[in-house]
Amino acid sequence: MENQQPINTSLSGKFVKNLASYVFVALLLGVVVGHYFPEKGIRLDFLGTSFLYLIEPFIQPVIFLTIVIGVSGVGNLKKVRSISFKAITYFIIITTLAILLGVASALFIEPGKIAKSRITTIDIPSKISNAEFNGDSFNFLILNRPLILLLLAILLGIALSFSRHRELLVIKLQKVSYFLYKILMYLFYLIPIAAFGGMAYAVSKFGIDSLLPLGKLLATTYITMAFFIFAVLGLIFRYYKISLWKFLIYIKEELLIVFGTSSSRTAFPLIVAKLEKAGCSKAVVGLCIPLGYSFNLAGASIFLPICTLFVAQLFDIPLSLEDIAAIILVIMITSKVASGVPGSGFIALTITFTTLHKFPVEALALLFSVDKFMNEARTITNFIGNAAGAVIISKLEKDFTPNPEVDLSITN
Known part of the structure; x- marks a missing residue:
C-alpha cells in the first residue's frame, strides 16, 4: 500500500539516545543505593513493577495494531502464509x-x-508454595495473552485484507497506533526510574556475597548465551553479508532499555521502527516480532536446560540418555510459554520441573535467589534473537531493502 504511513522514527531518534544515557546512570545509582543503603533499596522494587503495569495497557494494543496493519497491508494471503x-x-x-x-x-x-x-x-526458604507456582503456571498457560493476541490480530488482519474499505480502515488504525506510540514515548521518560528501582532492589536483596555459590551457574549461562549470539547468529548474519556487530550497535539503545526494565516488550515500538528503517519490510516485522515473543525465545531455550542440569548435578541425580532426551523434548514445549511478563522464564522452569517429576521443586528456591540476574541475560538474548529473526526472514523473503543511512553490511 503506497499510502501506508510508517512509524515515525524521528520521534524516537534523539530521545532514545538520551534515554539510554539516563538508564545507564540510573543503573549505576541503583547499584550504589543497593550496596550502601540496602534497607532503602529493598523497598524500591515497586518502581519497576509499577512502570510495567503502567505501560502494559498501551503495549498490548500497539502490538495488536502492528500485526493487523502488517497482515492487512500485505494484501496477499499467500505472502502472509509464506512469512x-x-x-x-x-x-x-x-x-x-x-x-x-x-x-x-x-x-x-x-x-x-x-x-x-x-x-x-x-x-533458602523452608518451602515453596506449590499452589502459588502451579496456580501461576496454570493461569499463564491458559491466559497466555500474547499468543491469543497474536491469533486474533492475524485473523482480523486477514479479514481486513478482504474489505473493500481496507485502505481507509488501515489509515484509521495507523492513526490510533501512532497516537498510542506517542503516549508510550512520553511514558518511556519513566524508564530510568524503573531501572533504578529494579537494580537497587536486586543488589539490596541478593548482594554479591550471596551469589558466590551460584557464580558458576551464572557464568555458564552468560557465556553460553554470548556464544549463541556471536557464534550462531553471527554465522547466519555473515551468510547474508550482514555485520552482527554493526547490528548490535544499531539497536544499542533498545538493548539498554530492555536490560534496565528486564522486559523486551518495553522496546517493542522502538525495535519495530528501527527494523523498518534498516530495510525490513513492514509485513515481515509486523508478523515476526510478535510471533517471536512466543516462539523465538532463544534466551529461555538456553536458560532452561542449563538450570535443569545444574540441579541434577547439584543434587547428584543420575541422568541417562533417555532422561536427557526427555528434558530436551519437555523444554522444547515449556520454552515456548516463557513470554508475556518479566520473569516468566522462571515460570517456564517451574513447569519444566513439575513435568519431569525427577527434580526437587525445592531447588527452585535456590535458583530463584539469582533469577533476577539470570533474567537480564535471558531477556537480552530473547530480544536480540527476535530482532535478528526479523532481519533473516526479510532476507529469506527477498523483502529487505537496505537503507543507505543504516550500513549493516560486512566490510572487508
Missing part, C-alpha cells in the same frame, strides 16, 4: 539449536559440580 511458515520454521530450528547448546554447555562445564557446603550461605 508465517518461514518464521515459525526458523524459530523452531533456532530455539532447538539453543536448547542443544544449553545442554552441551551444562554437560561440559558442569556448573552444579560445586562444594555443597557453600550452599548453606544462601538464604
Whole structure:
C-alpha cells in the first residue's frame, strides 16, 4: 500500500539516545543505593513493577495494531502464509539449536559440580508454595495473552485484507497506533526510574556475597548465551553479508532499555521502527516480532536446560540418555510459554520441573535467589534473537531493502 504511513522514527531518534544515557546512570545509582543503603533499596522494587503495569495497557494494543496493519497491508494471503511458515520454521530450528547448546554447555562445564557446603550461605526458604507456582503456571498457560493476541490480530488482519474499505480502515488504525506510540514515548521518560528501582532492589536483596555459590551457574549461562549470539547468529548474519556487530550497535539503545526494565516488550515500538528503517519490510516485522515473543525465545531455550542440569548435578541425580532426551523434548514445549511478563522464564522452569517429576521443586528456591540476574541475560538474548529473526526472514523473503543511512553490511 503506497499510502501506508510508517512509524515515525524521528520521534524516537534523539530521545532514545538520551534515554539510554539516563538508564545507564540510573543503573549505576541503583547499584550504589543497593550496596550502601540496602534497607532503602529493598523497598524500591515497586518502581519497576509499577512502570510495567503502567505501560502494559498501551503495549498490548500497539502490538495488536502492528500485526493487523502488517497482515492487512500485505494484501496477499499467500505472502502472509509464506512469512508465517518461514518464521515459525526458523524459530523452531533456532530455539532447538539453543536448547542443544544449553545442554552441551551444562554437560561440559558442569556448573552444579560445586562444594555443597557453600550452599548453606544462601538464604533458602523452608518451602515453596506449590499452589502459588502451579496456580501461576496454570493461569499463564491458559491466559497466555500474547499468543491469543497474536491469533486474533492475524485473523482480523486477514479479514481486513478482504474489505473493500481496507485502505481507509488501515489509515484509521495507523492513526490510533501512532497516537498510542506517542503516549508510550512520553511514558518511556519513566524508564530510568524503573531501572533504578529494579537494580537497587536486586543488589539490596541478593548482594554479591550471596551469589558466590551460584557464580558458576551464572557464568555458564552468560557465556553460553554470548556464544549463541556471536557464534550462531553471527554465522547466519555473515551468510547474508550482514555485520552482527554493526547490528548490535544499531539497536544499542533498545538493548539498554530492555536490560534496565528486564522486559523486551518495553522496546517493542522502538525495535519495530528501527527494523523498518534498516530495510525490513513492514509485513515481515509486523508478523515476526510478535510471533517471536512466543516462539523465538532463544534466551529461555538456553536458560532452561542449563538450570535443569545444574540441579541434577547439584543434587547428584543420575541422568541417562533417555532422561536427557526427555528434558530436551519437555523444554522444547515449556520454552515456548516463557513470554508475556518479566520473569516468566522462571515460570517456564517451574513447569519444566513439575513435568519431569525427577527434580526437587525445592531447588527452585535456590535458583530463584539469582533469577533476577539470570533474567537480564535471558531477556537480552530473547530480544536480540527476535530482532535478528526479523532481519533473516526479510532476507529469506527477498523483502529487505537496505537503507543507505543504516550500513549493516560486512566490510572487508
